[in-house]
Amino acid sequence: MFEYPQTYQIIVIGAGHAGCEAALAASRLGFKTLVLTIDLDHIAFMPCNPSVGGPAKGHIVREIDALGGEMGRNIDSTMIQVRMLNTRKGPAVQALRAQADKKKYHLRMKEVLEKQKNLDLKQGLVTRILAEEGRVKGVETATGIRYRGEKVILTTGTFLRGRIIIGEATFDAGPNQQLPAKELSRSLQELGFSLKRFKTGTPPRVLGRTIDYDKTEPQPGHAGSLFFSFLHEGREGISGQLSCHLTHTNPRTHSIINENIERAPLFSGVIEGTGPRYCPSIEDKVVSFPRKKSHQVFIEPEGLTTDEMYLSGLPTSLPEDVQFSFLRTIKGMERVDMVRPGYAIEYDVIDTRQLNLDLETRLIQGLYTAGQVNGTSGYEEAGGQGLIAGINAALTLQGRKPLILDRAQAYIGVLIDDLVTKGTEEPYRMLTSRAEYRLLLRQDNADQRLSHIGREIGLLGDYQWELFRQKQEEIEKILEILGKTKIRPTPEVNEILQEKTSGGLNKPVSLKEIFRRPEITWSDLVDLEPGLPSCTQGIQTQVETMVKYEGYIERQQREIEHFKKLEKKMLPEKIDYDRVPNLRTEAREKLKDIRPISVGQAGRINGVSPADITSLLIYLERKKKNG
Amino acid sequence: MNREDTIAALATPPGIGALGIIRVSGAESHQQVDRIFKNPKGKRASEMNGYTAAYGHIIDPDTGENADEVIILVMHAPHSYTGENMVEIIAHGGPVPLQAIMDLLLDRGVRLAEQGEFTRRAFFNGKMDLAQAEAVVDVIEAKTQKGLRLALDQLGGSLSRFIRESSEKLWEVLAYCEASIDFPEDELDGFTLEDVEQYLDRVEKDLEKTLETYSRGRALREGVRTTIIGRPNVGKSTLLNALLGEERALVTSVPGTTRDSVEELINLDGIPLRLIDTAGLRETEDEVEKLGVDRTRKLLERSDLILAVLDSGSGFTAEDEKMLATIPQEKSLVVVNKIDLDESIDLTGVREHFPENEILFISALEGRGLERVRQAIKERIIGSEKEEGFWVSNLRHERALKEALKSVKAAREGWKSGVTMDLAVVDIRGALHHLGQITGETINQDISREIFSRFCIGK
Numbered sequence A: 001m002f003e004y005p006q007t008y009q010i011i012v013i014g015a016g017h018a019g020c021e022a023a024l025a026a027s028r029l030g031f032k033t034l035v036l037t038i039d040l041d042h043i044a045f046m047p048c049n050p051s052v053g054g055p056a057k058g059h060i061v062r063e064i065d066a067l068g069g070e071m072g073r074n075i076d077s078t079m080i081q082v083r084m085l086n087t088r089k090g091p092a093v094q095a096l097r098a099q100a101d102k103k104k105y106h107l108r109m110k111e112v113l114e115k116q117k118n119l120d121l122k123q124g125l126v127t128r129i130l131a132e133e134g135r136v137k138g139v140e141t142a143t144g145i146r147y148r149g150e151k152v153i154l155t156t157g158t159f160l161r162g163r164i165i166i167g168e169a170t171f172d173a174g175p176n177q178q179l180p181a182k183e184l185s186r187s188l189q190e191l192g193f194s195l196k197r198f199k200t201g202t203p204p205r206v207l208g209r210t211i212d213y214d215k216t217e218p219q220p221g222h223a224g225s226l227f228f229s230f231l232h233e234g235r236e237g238i239s240g241q242l243s244c245h246l247t248h249t250n251p252r253t254h255s256i257i258n259e260n261i262e263r264a265p266l267f268s269g270v271i272e273g274t275g276p277r278y279c280p281s282i283e284d285k286v287v288s289f290p291r292k293k294s295h296q297v298f299i300e301p302e303g304l305t306t307d308e309m310y311l312s313g314l315p316t317s318l319p320e321d322v323q324f325s326f327l328r329t330i331k332g333m334e335r336v337d338m339v340r341p342g343y344a345i346e347y348d349v350i351d352t353r354q355l356n357l358d359l360e361t362r363l364i365q366g367l368y369t370a371g372q373v374n375g376t377s378g379y380e381e382a383g384g385q386g387l388i389a390g391i392n393a394a395l396t397l398q399g400r401k402p403l404i405l406d407r408a409q410a411y412i413g414v415l416i417d418d419l420v421t422k423g424t425e426e427p428y429r430m431l432t433s434r435a436e437y438r439l440l441l442r443q444d445n446a447d448q449r450l451s452h453i454g455r456e457i458g459l460l461g462d463y464q465w466e467l468f469r470q471k472q473e474e475i476e477k478i479l480e481i482l483g484k485t486k487i488r489p490t491p492e493v494n495e496i497l498q499e500k501t502s503g504g505l506n507k508p509v510s511l512k513e514i515f516r517r518p519e520i521t522w523s524d525l526v527d528l529e530p531g532l533p534s535c536t537q538g539i540q541t542q543v544e545t546m547v548k549y550e551g552y553i554e555r556q557q558r559e560i561e562h563f564k565k566l567e568k569k570m571l572p573e574k575i576d577y578d579r580v581p582n583l584r585t586e587a588r589e590k591l592k593d594i595r596p597i598s599v600g601q602a603g604r605i606n607g608v609s610p611a612d613i614t615s616l617l618i619y620l621e622r623k624k625k626n627g
Numbered sequence B: 001m002n003r004e005d006t007i008a009a010l011a012t013p014p015g016i017g018a019l020g021i022i023r024v025s026g027a028e029s030h031q032q033v034d035r036i037f038k039n040p041k042g043k044r045a046s047e048m049n050g051y052t053a054a055y056g057h058i059i060d061p062d063t064g065e066n067a068d069e070v071i072i073l074v075m076h077a078p079h080s081y082t083g084e085n086m087v088e089i090i091a092h093g094g095p096v097p098l099q100a101i102m103d104l105l106l107d108r109g110v111r112l113a114e115q116g117e118f119t120r121r122a123f124f125n126g127k128m129d130l131a132q133a134e135a136v137v138d139v140i141e142a143k144t145q146k147g148l149r150l151a152l153d154q155l156g157g158s159l160s161r162f163i164r165e166s167s168e169k170l171w172e173v174l175a176y177c178e179a180s181i182d183f184p185e186d187e188l189d190g191f192t193l194e195d196v197e198q199y200l201d202r203v204e205k206d207l208e209k210t211l212e213t214y215s216r217g218r219a220l221r222e223g224v225r226t227t228i229i230g231r232p233n234v235g236k237s238t239l240l241n242a243l244l245g246e247e248r249a250l251v252t253s254v255p256g257t258t259r260d261s262v263e264e265l266i267n268l269d270g271i272p273l274r275l276i277d278t279a280g281l282r283e284t285e286d287e288v289e290k291l292g293v294d295r296t297r298k299l300l301e302r303s304d305l306i307l308a309v310l311d312s313g314s315g316f317t318a319e320d321e322k323m324l325a326t327i328p329q330e331k332s333l334v335v336v337n338k339i340d341l342d343e344s345i346d347l348t349g350v351r352e353h354f355p356e357n358e359i360l361f362i363s364a365l366e367g368r369g370l371e372r373v374r375q376a377i378k379e380r381i382i383g384s385e386k387e388e389g390f391w392v393s394n395l396r397h398e399r400a401l402k403e404a405l406k407s408v409k410a411a412r413e414g415w416k417s418g419v420t421m422d423l424a425v426v427d428i429r430g431a432l433h434h435l436g437q438i439t440g441e442t443i444n445q446d447i448s449r450e451i452f453s454r455f456c457i458g459k
């Protein structure tokens, strides 16, 4: 074993979406950081859908951006189509989604890593994590190099004992047939970690020029200044957007699948891992919803320099010949050329109940885990965790308190709290319905929620911080103007209002009052009061939301105050649950296992009842009184 | 545990006057009582000194209706049971006016106290030592083990069906909204945007109807239905007469004397009790008697309370066993009669079905043990320190229903006036949360299951 001459402060295993954020945060905070990855040509690679964002996921990207992460900037500079989803369902759930140029996305991220000060990027297959007396020491690679490091962040995605399944054929492989990490699982088990087996899948890729687009419905992008990063707010929108296309499966497709169902690994017992419910394979959909005569298929371009198309809606692990046959039954794909078959992949994941809320493992000090290896799915969920792990590895080296976002602060907080407190039985995808305070965790206010944290940690640059401060000032100024400007009930005013099917006025009211009406938009306000200062779309949306939602927002704010009370009741790190009277046995075991940091977190553990919480509170109170 | 808000509950220490006291606790409790209390000299709770009392009336501020004549006792923090500002309203009427007073408070932002909440507040405000507080935990624990949910089955069949259906419809609306928010590009079959309003409309009407037919109102207006059952000749009619203090039902030593049920109204310390004597339970060939037995089974379903009578003289029989197996534990009291004859009845079979219930021993003929029977009936209805009676838990049901209705209304009105889905969902979730206190469902745990079981999601 060759001892590498340089000692690193932070070593990141893997350069996927979690690894990149972790490494950038660590090195940007001034620590000598090493990234080891199996293949340098697959940095920030998108082995599944070539897109970023969507409900909850897009919110996470904004949060990453407000904290000073890279994902938002990377997708902004490499997207080939962008859409704002849920525009009519309310500002809290509006979300951006962009189609990425997959190659460009990878290349830009690789360049950012290569140029980053304090960051070394190397190819290497890690086989072992070194630890002594419960403390991490470094890693070893398959080619005989030993790297020493004070902190290690594990972000190995779906590579741990990865196994690809296509019909009767199986390969030991990571996504896209890359080398799997076979030995690392054993090393983790030797360190005492318990692992689970998950499964996910991807659809076939086809050649664009063999598709008959006339038979499909185009799904064009949206115009306007639509960007993830707050840095790019107000810039002119991207031009030359590509279109996606929509087509459908039909009864013939389904009968081919049904005829071959006994050859489906999902049903023949070949696949053992637990798959996600929100992303079922087409064979699963056909079997579980037999009455549904057709399923949607979105054709998404994978980039500007390739003609490969991703078929969203058709993940499958059926044999390649079956894939070939059923594809050609689909409208517009009668003569389609499949260039890569869809596949299922099984992989090991860490049971996240072995982690603390800062993503450090409880078993090995200095070892953090983030991303798909933690049982999540999705690039955004991975990026969010990677950022937090990188930040926390750095903060502890600085002797500072780790960053733990709570459920009222960010989707990233909801995500990590769910993982650590409850664990997950299937690949975990973020959904807006998982957030209790959804009206406050909006994408438009991610900067308001998190910029000051990014700034304090030291990740948010001067420029972005200054932009943020200016924007806040402007918002306050406009809110003040709206409150002070009185509109009098003149015939002209009432005509404008009636045109909007909004009731006329009979006494003077403020612009703010008028803005509360659901049917009134910003441009109507400008009609009523041409003297309003102009401002960016982002500011308009935020002001509109703050005014229209005021009552609801205040309600959630009160709930949050209530929620925070128990979150602030900290449980001592060394608390001995055997000495807390009256706990039920199940609760006692769970508390010992998960070791929550606060009474609030304890209450969210499955199997801890309100009565157990009262017992805990009483115990804490008594300790306080007895000193 | 929200320590700021103001809570109220019936204080129900065992003994005389149990029905008379309502406790209000919390920073705003004085002001809350001010709104509904009228003193001839204009005294107000918020201006009175600690531990002083005032006489007056509780008046509905909206209608001017007089609910009851009362005395209020005012306490200031920290010198009170809970350590917070408190008012005790000592009412002079029976359950109906008390109910009216509770409604006046609860409709104006006071929250119905959770079980043990007064004591819990007392502990956290340093008014109580650990041993006392742990006793409270035991109580909460006992409740948790039975399931936090209030026993739905305790309600009449149609009532619980109504609640289940409303909750099911709301789940459907919520699953649809959440799915269309989180999966905006998926096809959601079997439900449309138009359905949302229609469903909310229906649920609102159903909940309104449910509240109207609510059994608590009936119980207090018409009397708590208390049915006496048991094998022929165990002394049911004798028990009825004894509780009544009059010879109303025919008593003979011939089994099967009572063929048709006999109903009598009695007043138990202010609680109206509708006492029903029935034909003895047994499988029978006699057609006339069979009719009576069938009717008895129906009666049981509609009863609020059941007195199951055993005969100490003839011992525990297979028929007794069968009877105990068919009646619900939470609304039954087991009475062993004729202890003047023989006290050695084997109670193993009783314990099997009623492990937690107190067994009452009486001699209906000699009038022994009857006071304890009256007490036990009262506790079942109003509750004791440890347990809630069905009246209180019904009060909780009703509160939950009212809150659910309020949320559904807000959701429907909002939806009609064009608020966006993310806002409407807040109220729909609110409604489900309140119904969940009856049905035991929790939203955050169950929502994904609902989405994925209803819709084919995922691309």
Ligand SMILES: Nc1nc2c(ncn2[C@@H]2O[C@H](COP(=O)(O)OP(=O)(O)OP(=O)(O)O)[C@@H](O)[C@H]2O)c(=O)[nH]1
Pocket (backbone or CB within 6 Å): B230, B231, B232, B233, B234, B235, B236, B237, B238, B239, B250, B251, B252, B253, B254, B255, B256, B257, B258, B259, B278, B279, B280, B337, B338, B339, B340, B341, B362, B363, B364, B365, B366
């Ligand atoms: N020794 C004794 N005899 C009792 C007692 N209670 C009732 N009896 C007698 O038991 C017999 C039956 O009493 P009822 O009250 O008619 O019994 P029942 O359960 O109403 O009977 P059916 O209406 O026939 O089903 C009568 O002779 C009563 O006097 C008691 O406490 N002690």
Ligand SMILES: [Mg+2]
Pocket (backbone or CB within 6 Å): B236, B237, B238, B249, B250, B251, B257, B258, B277, B278
């Ligand atoms: Mg009789």
